[in-house]
Structure formats: structure tokens, C-alpha cells
Amino acid sequence: MTRLFAIIDCNNFYVSCERIFDPQLKHKPVVVLSNNDGCVIARSNEAKALGIEMGAPYFKIQAFCQRQNIVVKSSNYTLYGDMSNRVMHIIQGFEPNVELYSIDEAFIELLGTNHINLKKYLMHLVKTIKQYVGIPIAIGVGETKTLAKVAVFQAKKRLQQAVCILNQTMTYEQALMTTPIEEIWGIGRRWAKALTYRGILNAFDLSRLSPEVIRRQFSMVLANTLRELRGYVCLHLENKFTPKKNIMSSKSFGKTQSDYATIAEALSNYCARASEKLRAQGSLTQQLQVFLTTNRFKQTYYAPCAQIRLPQYTNDTRTIIRFAKAGLKKIFKPGLSYQKTGVLLCDLISQDIPLQTDLFNFENGCVKDRLDAKQRTLKVLDKINQRYAKDILFLACQRMQHTSPWMMRSENRSRCYTTRWEDIIEVKN
């Protein structure tokens, strides 16, 4: 029996989230900006029609937005994350085999569903999500994940329908021939260019080639994409919890910074965030990378990176900050204007693996009580922050004042309608 995969994709997700709580935005051109109001990361159909490009730097299109009355929103990840959870919860109520692929997409493998009534069933899912959460979605169905992605592209961009099932809504050949090479999942700008140069213009062209030749000339990854286009399953549903292998936290500053103490303060915050994620997934780290960059669009681009090996595995924010700061000291050059700093935790392992402790390190050594006390402190820290507010408890080195010069800009951020008591909408009679 052939397998069937579906991808559920939220339409213009961030814009749709904003529209739910501000219905005046409906039918208006809306864009959502990245952190620091840097560039465009989501557009309503009306904004797309006006020619706003994905990733466009905001400062370049600001005047245009004003002239065209485009509504500009700063990103509000707290809101989007919560709305995403609601959508995913409904999907999980419909199907047991769900892969939460990204904030606005989920794959499902359709097992035992009555395929004849598939369209009806999926339309019911679309309507349920619209009714209970308010987010419009599109669904694509195919024999592999890559074909499901082709189908959802057809649904959204060509058919303007909520559901597209390959071999039902349209033929397989029709779908592949009208999917441009750069729209195929797994083919980025570089490969699209190289393939176009060879006269491979759409998904159908690619599917006719020899996977072996593609593997030699490009890579295994592209050869698998080709096989998936032919209907051979290479990519399976990943629906088990797998801890991250790397954890990163970094952000651009609101304004460029040249003061060491200010940058160290920002870095301490990113370390705290990364350590929190590390503990949340039950891991320990032994290797840090601290990086610092000046503006990459300016002439003197300086982007050093310090690698730090910790004496032993840890998940303690205090240890991580201490070593990260030592790394920052090594790469910091006075007199430059920096734009961004951050930390990457690598070499992660599960905290459940029994570890050999360092015999000569008296700080952590074999003093079990002290280790336990440290872990208890961290647990309390995480619990309080989770329960009351993010960063209600923090280390002194994370903040010198209430607001710091490195903090990011966010001029048009909407309220946290669903996660903060003060922000809940009041209905008046």
C-alpha cells in the first residue's frame, strides 16, 4: 500500500496571528519585521501584491510602506508561539502521527484513514483550526514529504485552494511540471541556479534525471530529493523528541556597541537563555563558542569566534557565563563598533549519562552535596521564571539598569494577548 504524507501549513502565519487580535488589519497590506525591526519576515497577500520582498531590509522600504499605507508590525514571538501551540494541539487531536516541523508547519502520515473521503476529512481539519484558533491553513498531500510540499505549493500559489491532493486534485505530472525548481523543498538558491543553468527548470525535469549522477555532481541530499519526487520515501516522519545537538543564543544590539562592559552584559543574558534551554532538554555542555561581529555590510568586518573547552560538563548558568566572558575578553578589540554577540553551546550530552568527575577540581569535585545544592538552585530559578515571568529572577551580571543600551528595538510590537494578564483584550458592552 502506498504511504501518504500531508503537510499542514499556516498561511502568512505571523500576519494571520496579528489579524486575529486586530481585525482591522484584514484585507490590508501587513508586514511583520524580524528582531530589531531589521527586515521583512512575513507578508500578507496584499503586501506581496505590492511587491514587498521576503527579507527586504526595512530601512530600504520604510518610505514605500508609508506611501502605500502598509501596516508594519514588530515580531511578537510570545504570541506566535502560543498560537502555534493551539494549532498543533488541534492537529494532534485529528492524527496520532504528527511531526511538528516548524512554528507554522506540521507533517502527518495518514494511516488507515479512508482515502476516498480524504478531501472531506482534511477540509474538516481546515475548518476546525479556522473556527477554534482563527488561523487559515493550506494542506498538501503526496506519497512522500517532498511531494506533499509540492502539493501545498500548488494549493497556495496556483490553485488558491485549502487542500491539494496529488493524483486527485491534479495529476502528478501537472503538479511537477508547474513547480519551478527553486520552489522544491530542499533546493536553495545555489542549487536552483546551478540546475537552471543545466536546463533543469521544474520538479518534473529534476525527477527525470539519474539520482546517481545528481549524487556525484551535487550531493546525497539532492539525490534523495529527486527520489522523493519519484515517490520513493527517503525522509520519514520525525515525531520523537530528539534533544538539540547545539544550542545557540544571539541577537543584534539595538544600536552598535563599543563598550566591553555593555557587551559582556548582553552576552551574559544570551548565556542565561542558552543555559535555560540546555536544562529544559536535560542536557549538559562542555564546549562553548563565543562570537562577536561588527556590521557585515560595512568595510571593516571583524567577526572573531572564541572556542572554550570547559573543565567538565555543566548546565550551570554561572559557570557558562564565567567562561563565556573569558572568551569575550580574548576576542574583544577596543575601538570597534560591534553589532552582535552570542554564544553557542556544543558537545551536548544527556545529564542522565553517569560522568566521571575531575578528581583535581575541588570546586565541583566529588562533593556530592554541593553539586546537588547547585542543581536545586537552578531548578528553583527555572521554576520561578517559568511560573511568574521570563527573567523575573536573573543574575546581577545580566543587567546593570532596567533598560540597557544593547536591548533590541521593537517599535510596533503588539500585545501578548494570550500569555499576559494585563494584555488580555477587554470586551465592553
Add this chain to the structure above:
DNA sequence: TCTGGGGTCCTAGGACCC
């Protein structure tokens, strides 16, 4: 003035081993 923040996997090449 102003250009995001996370991740993954694969490959090639070097070091090292027997």
C-alpha cells in the same frame, strides 16, 4: 542611522592508527 535568529546534515581533508 537602519540588513534576524535559530537549527540540520553532508563532505572533504587532515591526523592518526595498525
Add this chain to the structure above:
DNA sequence: TCTGGGGTCCTAGGACCC
């Protein structure tokens, strides 16, 4: 004169995804 072959591990860099 002729100077092996096979394997592993690690790392950096490059491709991709949202």
C-alpha cells in the same frame, strides 16, 4: 628503482530549512 591500504575520528565549511 620501487615507499600500502584501510579504517576512524575530528573539524571547517558549505549547502539547506523555517
